[in-house]
Amino acid sequence: MEIDELNPDVLAVKPSALRVFDHEISGDPQMVKLTLGEPDFNVPEHIKKAAIASINADQSHYPYYWGIQELRDAAAKYYCEKFGYQYSADQIVCTVGATEGLSATFKTLFKPGDGVLIPMPAYPVYKAMASLNQLVPIMVDTTDTDCVLTPQQVTAAIAAHPDVTIKGVVITDPSNPTGAVYSEEQLAALVPVFRDNQIWIISDEIYGELTYGVSHYSLSKWLPEQTIIINGLSKSHAMTGWRIGFVFGPTGVIDQIAKAHQFEVTTPTSIVQYAAVEALTHGQNDAAAMRKIYQQRRDYLTQSLDRIGMTYVAPKGAFYIFTKIPEQCGQDSFTFAQHLAKTYHVGLMPGTPFGDPQALRISYASSDENLHAAIEALTKELTRVGALTK
Amino acid sequence: MEIDELNPDVLAVKPSALRVFDHEISGDPQMVKLTLGEPDFNVPEHIKKAAIASINADQSHYPYYWGIQELRDAAAKYYCEKFGYQYSADQIVCTVGATEGLSATFKTLFKPGDGVLIPMPAYPVYKAMASLNQLVPIMVDTTDTDCVLTPQQVTAAIAAHPDVTIKGVVITDPSNPTGAVYSEEQLAALVPVFRDNQIWIISDEIYGELTYGVSHYSLSKWLPEQTIIINGLSKSHAMTGWRIGFVFGPTGVIDQIAKAHQFEVTTPTSIVQYAAVEALTHGQNDAAAMRKIYQQRRDYLTQSLDRIGMTYVAPKGAFYIFTKIPEQCGQDSFTFAQHLAKTYHVGLMPGTPFGDPQALRISYASSDENLHAAIEALTKELTRVGALTK
Numbered sequence: 097m098e099i100d101e102l103n104p105d106v107l108a109v110k111p112s113a114l115r116v117f118d119h120e121i122s123g124d125p126q127m128v129k130l131t132l133g134e135p136d137f138n139v140p141e142h143i144k145k146a147a148i149a150s151i152n153a154d155q156s157h158y159p160y161y162w163g164i165q166e167l168r169d170a171a172a173k174y175y176c177e178k179f180g181y182q183y184s185a186d187q188i189v190c191t192v193g194a195t196e197g198l199s200a201t202f203k204t205l206f207k208p209g210d211g212v213l214i215p216m217p218a219y220p221v222y223k224a225m226a227s228l229n230q231l232v233p234i235m236v237d238t239t240d241t242d243c244v245l246t247p248q249q250v251t252a253a254i255a256a257h258p259d260v261t262i263k264g265v266v267i268t269d270p271s272n273p274t275g276a277v278y279s280e281e282q283l284a285a286l287v288p289v290f291r292d293n294q295i296w297i298i299s300d301e302i303y304g305e306l307t308y309g310v311s312h313y314s315l316s317k318w319l320p321e322q323t324i325i326i327n328g329l330s331k332s333h334a335m336t337g338w339r340i341g342f343v344f345g346p347t348g349v350i351d352q353i354a355k356a357h358q359f360e361v362t363t364p365t366s367i368v369q370y371a372a373v374e375a376l377t378h379g380q381n382d383a384a385a386m387r388k389i390y391q392q393r394r395d396y397l398t399q400s401l402d403r404i405g406m407t408y409v410a411p412k413g414a415f416y417i418f419t420k421i422p423e424q425c426g427q428d429s430f431t432f433a434q435h436l437a438k439t440y441h442v443g444l445m446p447g448t449p450f451g452d453p454q455a456l457r458i459s460y461a462s463s464d465e466n467l468h469a470a471i472e473a474l475t476k477e478l479t480r481v482g483a484l485t486k
Numbered sequence: 487m488e489i490d491e492l493n494p495d496v497l498a499v500k501p502s503a504l505r506v507f508d509h510e511i512s513g514d515p516q517m518v519k520l521t522l523g524e525p526d527f528n529v530p531e532h533i534k535k536a537a538i539a540s541i542n543a544d545q546s547h548y549p550y551y552w553g554i555q556e557l558r559d560a561a562a563k564y565y566c567e568k569f570g571y572q573y574s575a576d577q578i579v580c581t582v583g584a585t586e587g588l589s590a591t592f593k594t595l596f597k598p599g600d601g602v603l604i605p606m607p608a609y610p611v612y613k614a615m616a617s618l619n620q621l622v623p624i625m626v627d628t629t630d631t632d633c634v635l636t637p638q639q640v641t642a643a644i645a646a647h648p649d650v651t652i653k654g655v656v657i658t659d660p661s662n663p664t665g666a667v668y669s670e671e672q673l674a675a676l677v678p679v680f681r682d683n684q685i686w687i688i689s690d691e692i693y694g695e696l697t698y699g700v701s702h703y704s705l706s707k708w709l710p711e712q713t714i715i716i717n718g719l720s721k722s723h724a725m726t727g728w729r730i731g732f733v734f735g736p737t738g739v740i741d742q743i744a745k746a747h748q749f750e751v752t753t754p755t756s757i758v759q760y761a762a763v764e765a766l767t768h769g770q771n772d773a774a775a776m777r778k779i780y781q782q783r784r785d786y787l788t789q790s791l792d793r794i795g796m797t798y799v800a801p802k803g804a805f806y807i808f809t810k811i812p813e814q815c816g817q818d819s820f821t822f823a824q825h826l827a828k829t830y831h832v833g834l835m836p837g838t839p840f841g842d843p844q845a846l847r848i849s850y851a852s853s854d855e856n857l858h859a860a861i862e863a864l865t866k867e868l869t870r871v872g873a874l875t876k
Contacts, residue, residue, distance in 0.1 A: 097684060097712045099738045101653075103619075103746075106594045111745050115551055138544040147757065148538050154528040156727045161505055192582050192729075195752040203618075204496045224749055228593075229493075263491075294487060322487045337546045337756030339582075348489045355501050356493075359614055362585040365755040366727030367537070 109224050113449040117433070121443045128469045129443040130459045133272055133416065135334035137461075139371075140382045143333060146374030150367045159366050161358040163190025167369050170376035171342050177380070179304060179314050181325065183344040189354045190342055190372075192364045194302045194328045195221065197343040200357040201324050202229050204349070205296050211260035213253055213295070215245040216451040217418060219272045222298075232260050235451065243276040243409050243418075247289040254293060264296040267315060270303040270413025273450045273457040275394075277412040280313045287318045297323045302341075305332040305383040307413040308391040321346050324353070331414075332383045333375045338368045390415050393460040393467055400471040404478055415461040418447065421454050424483035428453045440473035499614050503839040507823070511833045518859045519833040520849045523662055523806065525724035527851075529761075530772045533723060536764030540757045549756050551748040553580025557759050560766035561732050567770070569694060569704050571715065573734040579744045580732055580762075582754045584692045585611065587716045587733040590747040592619050594739070595686050595714070601650035603643055603685070605635040606841040607808060609662045612688075622650050625841065633666040633799050633808075637679040644683060654686040657705060660693040660803025663840045663847040665784075667802040670703045677708040687713045692731075695722040695773040697803040698781040711736050714743070721804075722773045723765045728758045780805050783850040783857055790861040794868055805851040808837065811844050814873035818843045830863035 100107070118131040139147075162168065168185035175181040191197035198221065206212065208230035214222050215238045226233035236253050238245050245267065254262055267286075269278045290297055297315050304312045304327060316323040328341030341364075343353055363369075375382065397417050401408055408419040421432050429446035433456060436442050447455025460467060478484045490497070508521040529537075552558065558575035565571040581587035588611065596602065598620035604612050605628045616623035626643050628635050635657065644652055657676075659668045680687055687705050694702040694717060706713040718731030731754075733743055753759075765772065787807050791798055798809040811822050819836035823846060826832050837845025850857060868874045 097686065097736075097739070099742070101597075102739070102742055103594055103597055106742050106746050109745055109749070111748060112551070115748070119550055132548055134548050139541075139546045144541050147541050151529075151534050151537050156529045156725060158505075158522055158524050158726050160509055161502070192586075192751040192754075196582075196750060199750050204493055207491075207493055221749065228746070228749055296487065335546060336548050337753075339751070339753070339755045346487075349487070349492070352489070352492055352496050355499055356496050356618070358501060358505070359499070359611065359618055360586060360589050360750050361582040361729070363727075363729070364582075365729045365758055367757060368755055 105228050105230060109227050112221060112224070114220065114445060117446060118443070121437045124437070124441060126441040127437065127443050128441060128466045130462045130466060130470055131443045131445045133459055133461065134336040135331065135386060135461045136463060137334040137386050139335050139338065140333060140379060142378055143335070143371050143375045147367050147371035150370035155366050155370055157366065159363045159369055161363045162354055163188070163363065164369050166373045170373050174376040174380070175327065175344070179312060181314060181316060181344055182320060187347055187350050188342055188344055189350060189357050190340065190364055190369060191357055192341065192361050193330055193339040194300065194326050194341040196357065196361060197326045197328070197341045198225060198298070198300070200353050200360060201298055201326065201343060202226065203356045204353045205324070206231050206263055210264065211257060211262040213250065213262060213265040215267070217243065217273055217447070218266070218451060219268060220449040222266045234260065234262065243271055243274040244278055244282050245286065247285055250286070250289045262293065262295060264298060265290065266298045266300060268300040270307055270312070272303065272414055273416050274409040274418040275411025275414045275416050276409055277307050277310050278313065279310070283313050283315050284318060286315070290319060290322065295322070298326065299323050300326045302326060302328055303331050303414040306387055306390060306415060308387070308394060310412050312413070316344070324349065329372055329375055333379055334386065338371070340364055340368045340372045390460060393464065396464070396467060397458060397460055404475050404484055406474065415459055417458045417460065418450070419456055419458060421456055422478060422483035424481045425477070429455060432456070436473055436477065440476065442470050442473040444470060495618050495620060499617055502611060502614070504610065504835060507836060508833070511827045514827070514831060516831040517827065517833050518831060518856045520852045520856060520860055521833045521835045523849055523851065524726040525721065525776060525851045526853060527724040527776050529725055529728065530723060530769060532768055533725070533761050533765045537757050537761035540760035545756050545760055547756065549753045549759055551753045552744050553753065554759050556763050560763050564766040564770070565717065565734070569702060571704060571706060571734055572710060577737060577740050578732055578734055579740060579747050580730065580754055580759060581747055582731065582751050583720055583729040584690065584716050584718045584731040586747065586751060587718070587731045588615060588688070588690070590743050590750060591688055591714050591716065591733060592616065593746045594743045596621050596653055600654065601647060601652040603640065603652060603655040605657070607633065607663055607837070607845070608656070608841060609658060610839040612656045624650065624652065633661060633664040634668055634672050635676065637675055640676070640679045652683065652685060654688060655680065656688045656690060658690040660697055660702070662693065662804055663806050664799040664808040665801025665804045665806050666799055667697050667700050668703065669700070673703050673705050674708060676705070680709060680712065685712070688716065689713050690716045692716060692718055693721050693804040696777055696780060696805060698777070698784060700802050702803070706734070714739065719762055719765055723769055724776065728761070730754055730758045730762045780850060783854065786854070786857060787848060787850055794865050794874055796864065805849055807848045807850065808840070809846055809848060811846055812868060812873035814871045815867070819845060822846070826863055826867065830866065832860050832863040834860060
């Protein structure tokens with residue numbers, strides 16, 4: 097049986113470089129990992145108790161494929177109060193984390209050959225999903241505009257691809273990997289170009305509760321009829337490994353996404369659905385304590401990077417800093433990150449998968465001690481190569 | 487935004503009629519449901535304890551996307567001892583139940599336009615997955631051979647479709663919906679035709695532990711290099727809603743399936759992965775007690791159906807009986823099942839989605855009391871229409 101006879105779209109896609117790199121360096125027990133985007137906090141106790149109660153109550157049977165009614169009711173209420181989402185329970189599908197929500201959404205919205213705009217730098221999974229669905233990913237560089245997409249960039253991308261029907265755009269707000277956060281004005285400015293060109297908006301708001309000194313807005317406020325929101329509890333409630341997410345979308349489209357979802361997974365884990373009801377009904381403030389700590393860490397990192405002369409995109413949300421590798425380090429991001437891992441036992445994520453081969457992503461969803469170790473390693477390395485400018 | 491501009495493959499597929507029918511009748515609190523294929527047993531206590539221990543140990547972070555090493559090690563050992571599978575841990579991907587394993591496998595093995603043989607009657611999700619991946623599902627009627635596929639039927643199907651490259655076949659053994667179980671000889675007889683025609687075998691063995699008086703064999707014994715096994719703990723350990731499955735496949739192919747899996751879900755729920763380790767290391771006999779009860783129920787049902795003159799495929803495994811609706815009932819299976827639900831508050835699954843509009847699937851993963859209610863309803867209805875032949 098010939099491997100090269102398999103689905104060429106699957107053959108062509110690479111496994112997530114992020115997870116592969118993280119796995120590679122995990123063999124070193126000394127490794128300080130600031131790689132994956134997951135909170136170092138544990139799931140809040142009241143949510144753990146709800147999960148245990150669900151196990152003890154033997155709620156182990158198939159939930160309805162959209163997700164249990166209580167959870168969709170709770171999600172409608174919670175996200176309306178948090179961010180003003182205007183979606184009823186029957187416009188919400190519960191998914192296996194944000195990933196599965198994205199997967200079902202990419203599969204549903206587009207036809208092979210359709211173009212999808214991906215503002216760069218970006219979480220690399222979007223491009224992979226576009227490719228797996230035979231779409232045309234169109235990467236739009238936003239580094240000149242503080243990693244915030246502008247209407248001019250959209251217009252220019254459309255003009256530059258006259259042969260592609262551009263049907264979608266991915267907005268990640270707050271951004272992974274840069275921590276950029278769109279202001280209300282910046283989102284409002286995008287509305288006409290998305291409306292006029294009838295572009296579906298995949299609005300990945302998974303970091304929505306993690307903003308520092310600024311508010312989170314959702315494009316669904318202006319364009320509910322063409323916005324699909326991806327959200328979930330992985331970041332806001334430190335539930336990454338538990339895998340629960342939500343897709344919000346207008347009637348008609350959400351029903352189609354629900355079908356694609358059903359044939360991917362049937363439904364998310366029952367235990368986690370019941371636990372998520374608790375998170376959404378009594379965990380409105382769970383993120384607040386984490387947010388405070390993240391903000392302190394962000395401040396420590398930006399001050400430290402300033403001190404050693406490393407530049408970065410101003411981070412206002414999520415828990416990442418995307419920083420430029422000094423030229424004197426003269427290496428691509430993978431080589432440099434591997435060198436840091438080998439020499440200093442510090443794991444920072446190479447920028448290449450996000451679209452910048454001369455950058456690193458530092459996750460500050462990690463302890464102060466780990467952040468100190470990372471800064472110490474960078475300081476030593478920059479000193480070694482003569483790149484310490486201050 | 488036009489709904490008819492969405493992905494036509496998603497638009498065309500129908501949501502699982504099984505789940506929709508089950509959901510429809512679930513509004514009646516009196517309803518006796520023998521519809522969905524899920525054990526009425528609870529998750530065994532030692533597995534629940536392991537899940538709770540995992541929660542308390544805060545094992546809530548991202549597991550590696552193939553699944554945690556301990557689980558893949560445990561799966562390799564368990565299934566080798568149970569059924570003789572010869573797969574190492576690095577040939578196993580942990581999935582969100584069997585559904586996600588099937589989804590990733592369909593996505594990976596085939597190219598748009600490839601043909602896939604589906605012996606009928608069949609679990610309707612296979613056809614839906616084939617269509618979602620732009621494959622050509624070729625339904626092969628096996629009712630004349632006790633719902634067991636024969637080499638002659640494969641050869642005939644290939645000859646009947648000269649324009650289609652037939653690249654795969656789905657073998658469900660034990661079968662949903664018929665309970666048919668392949669003997670060692672019947673599987674061995676299929677080996678040459680699958681080998682000579684280089685046909686990938688998707689071997690759905692999710693009911694492998696539930697056979698009554700006969701043994702379960704796996705085609706991977708003869709054709710490991712072209713067999714992908716789908717299995718999991720939903721049926722053997724009554725863990726349907728917990729969503730944990732496994733895909734076993736040869737090196738090279740399994741790596742590709744792992745990628746497709748990653749971009750669907752990232753990974754199954756961490757809690758359930760740790761609980762599954764317990765199931766596979768200390769739950770070797772968990773299915774035995776359930777199997778004994780299922781067998782008693784099967785015997786009750788076959789005797790009862792014999793008494794009222796309803797015919798069926800001889801069930802040797804799984805927990806279903808696929809029985810013909812008597813002609814005097816003069817209705818298609820949906821109308822008949824809806825009538826039974828409305829009149830007698832008994833939910834039996836229409837046969838149409840499985841490929842037989844004149845059949846019903848009775849799940850005996852339900853209490854004796856419920857089975858009695860079902861037989862009573864059928865007896866009354868057959869009496870009413872004058873179809874009671876004995």
